[in-house]
Amino acid sequence: MLFLGAAAYGTGLMLNQTDVPRGTKVLGTDIGGNSRDQAIHTLNATVGKIGQQPIQLKLGNQTLTLDPTAAGLSFDTTATVDGLTKHSYNPSDVLQSLTGGSKNVPPVVHIDQAKLKAALDGLSAGSAQGLKEGYIQFSDTGDPVVVPGQPGQAVDDSTAVTQVAQSYQDRADGKTDAPVNLSVTAAQPKVATQTLQQTADGLGKTITSSNVTIFAGAKQFRFGKTVAAKALTLVPDASGNIVPKWDLDQLGTLIGNTFDKTQYRKSDGTLAPITTQDVADAIVSVYDKNTAAERTYRFHM
Numbered sequence: 248m249l250f251l252g253a254a255a256y257g258t259g260l261m262l263n264q265t266d267v268p269r270g271t272k273v274l275g276t277d278i279g280g281n282s283r284d285q286a287i288h289t290l291n292a293t294v295g296k297i298g299q300q301p302i303q304l305k306l307g308n309q310t311l312t313l314d315p316t317a318a319g320l321s322f323d324t325t326a327t328v329d330g331l332t333k334h335s336y337n338p339s340d341v342l343q344s345l346t347g348g349s350k351n352v353p354p355v356v357h358i359d360q361a362k363l364k365a366a367l368d369g370l371s372a373g374s375a376q377g378l379k380e381g382y383i384q385f386s387d388t389g390d391p392v393v394v395p396g397q398p399g400q401a402v403d404d405s406t407a408v409t410q411v412a413q414s415y416q417d418r419a420d421g422k423t424d425a426p427v428n429l430s431v432t433a434a435q436p437k438v439a440t441q442t443l444q445q446t447a448d449g450l451g452k453t454i455t456s457s458n459v460t461i462f463a464g465a466k467q468f469r470f471g472k473t474v475a476a477k478a479l480t481l482v483p484d485a486s487g488n489i490v491p492k493w494d495l496d497q498l499g500t501l502i503g504n505t506f507d508k509t510q511y512r513k514s515d516g517t518l519a520p521i522t523t524q525d526v527a528d529a530i531v532s533v534y535d536k537n538t539a540a541e542r543t544y545r546f547h548m
Contacts, residue, residue, distance in 0.1 A: 290324035298322030318366035319359025389472025391451025396436030511546035
């Protein structure tokens with residue numbers, strides 16, 4: 248009997264020398280006996296696509312969809328196969344190759360925590376219950392006008408990331424997908440209405456107090472009340488600082504062909520065409536000044 252057992256073990260060991268052990272399945276896809284490259288190719292076409300299927304989320308009374316790829320979630324088919332090509336010499340695994348048994352293996356899960364958090368924050372902000380940040384816009388007469396923010400529900404970062412990650416791991420383990428009821432918490436805008444009003448009365452009024460003139464040689468563009476009304480708002484950034492936000496399409500339309508075929512010399516000495524973003528940056532660099540001389544910007548030609 249000892250001899251027969253050893254012979255069976257030896258036969259199974261020989262049968263188990265393919266890159267992927269015989270009888271191996273990943274989420275129902277049989278890759279047993281495949282070479283490493285064959286197995287990866289097969290899993291990319293099956294298991295990889297399962298990992299890319301949208302995740303259903305519940306945020307308050309809204310149903311939202313999360314794209315796993317954009318959220319930093321994936322099934323790593325290469326790592327999965329590489330983990331399987333390390334052959335086991337465990338007698339039960341070796342004899343499985345002889346008896347034709349099967350072994351179900353979950354795919355390796357990759358989770359980018361930072362991307363996942365950013366994706367969840369974006370979904371929360373864009374939902375009907377999402378937090379709305381206030382901002383400052385400019386009227387047709389150039390007056391800064393505060394648009395107050397509104398409180399809402401924001402994703403509870405301390406638990407929501409873990410919830411979605413666990414749901415994705417459950418998918419890798421072959422469990423049926425179910426909507427993830429995200430934990431949410433009451434949230435207030437980063438910047439209070441009073442702070443926005445103070446900025447509007449200060450920086451906002453200074454911005455449109457008089458024209459800003461941008462020169463590139465003899466060519467010039469004037470930024471004033473009309474341009475501000477159509478192309479500029481002041482908004483809170485991620486840290487709560489109030490910063491300019493440009494509608495570059497609108498600003499480009501207003502600039503027109505003023506600086507077409509005009510180049511300026513950059514700080515490193517190279518020449519580059521003047522872009523709409525260059526003009527926006529030039530305006531911002533002087534729009535908080537007071538005198539006409541200070542509110543003039545000249546590109547280095």
